[in-house]
Amino acid sequence: MPAALALVACSWAQAQTQTGAAAMKSRHEELQGELGSNAYHRPLYLNSREDGSTVKGDIYAVLDYPFARVRSSLDGPEHWCDILILHLNTKYCRLLREGDKTTLRMQVGKKSEQELDDTYRVDLRYHGGISAADYFSSSMLADKGPLDTSNYRIEIEAIPLDGERSFLHFSYAYSYGMASRLALRAYLMTVGRDKVGFSIVRREANGQPQYVSGSRATVERNTMRYYLAIDAYLAALDAPPAERLEKRLTTWYGATEQYPRQLHEVSREEYLSMKRKEVARQQRTSN
Template sequence: MLVALLVAGHTHAQDAEALKARHAALAEQLSETPFKRPLHLESRQTADALQGDIYAVIEQPFALVSMALQGSTHWCDILILHLNVKNCRASAGPGGEVLRLHIGRKFEQALADAYLFEFTYRVVTATPEFLQVLLEARDGPLGTRSYRIALEAVALDNRRSFLHLSYSYAYGVAARMATQSYLATLGRNKVGFSIVGRTASGQPVYIEGMRGVIERNTMRYYLAIEAYLNALPEPPLTRQEKRLQLWYDAVEHYPAQLHEREREQYLTMKRKEIQRQQADAASE
């Protein structure tokens, strides 16, 4: 199944004060969160686009967050944590830095069998207390388009930062039909995070369908960013393994939405993919 990346037509904070205002407006949702971490998730679907947004407080100083989330190679280290990302290669292009991203299935797969995306990468804003990073791809498979990942971060105090990850894409008839076919078969039991009702016993009923898809993947990418940041204190030689372990632990907090593979299946697959990615980079 195609993992759609990124955002179409979203309004971003633009500066530190606007993002801090958003943090203040979400104070109740962040403190009374069902996510076992101070995190708020939103999603929306229009006739031809999907979008997911995550706002979260992370226990990391902004200086560290800003340094870590700048640089296209850092983003390859983040994105490869996702189950469906098979390879990421950063390079310089005529218009700036480019990430060549192969996205495929949730098991071991040859790159020739995965979809290739080319994302432009740029740092829109970087000040002592505000960061905005943007990744965009014009086209994808099955007529999808306008892929975009936007990350904003702001300093809250000397030990905490507030992050906003926005993820969306636009689609047409072919992609809609392919996704609906997946949701009717392999994905028929998949749900997202938004609660749309309650059962007679009071249990939550979660969003399904295409909004469920965008919510799951927005969360997977956010957790990859979180794992990357939280693994930074590790020695360089063990940092990558720590990221993998942290990402898997995090997704398993939400088994109804995110459980796909057993721990050793995930770790074995990702170790091989990272070795392939490193070999690819070394051969340049």
């Protein structure tokens, strides 16, 4: 690369880093109230929105881990399959590299044990973003998902707060087609009729909260599940390598059970048994 172009590229990267870091610092200041006092029992803020056929969930959270640990774990594709497999619906994940293309090939399905032939394939293309001493960002994109869903997008960015804490932004979005809207409607009228999200849309006269339902509830639940998977992965790094998988599994399940109204699906024993088998299958077929 000519020296002039290299200088321009370097200047652009520095500007993007400064812009991203400044925006995150500003967001952290704006959310002090919500991070300090909320129903999640942790410094976390979650919101969602629906715009036409697209739904998106965002989580901002303070992590009790040094920025160096967060960046080395999340700023790159190498550890994401270990994170994504913790989600109930992820049945398999494999990192593929072909030239300059990096893909996380996932198989998603039910919240119970399944043969891979009965699951849906989702190819998340990994895009590196900004990586600096005080800020990083990256994204993963998939054109197609199960049941006529599309335009999947996972984005992450983080900054250090001090020597022991980091501030994370995680977002998860996708679009619905007609078939997936009909499938969701059928689900919400049957087994999913009692499913809710985390956002409170109103309160009854007695003070009881009424939570968001429908598409926004679905994206909120999954955004939270993926965030808790990130947190469980980071927490398990304190354990000896041979014990980290079990630590990730038990930490993720325990965290989701803090929100039983939204996230409880299976018993602890069912989850651990299923995930141990899925991880073993993932390791066999990835080697």
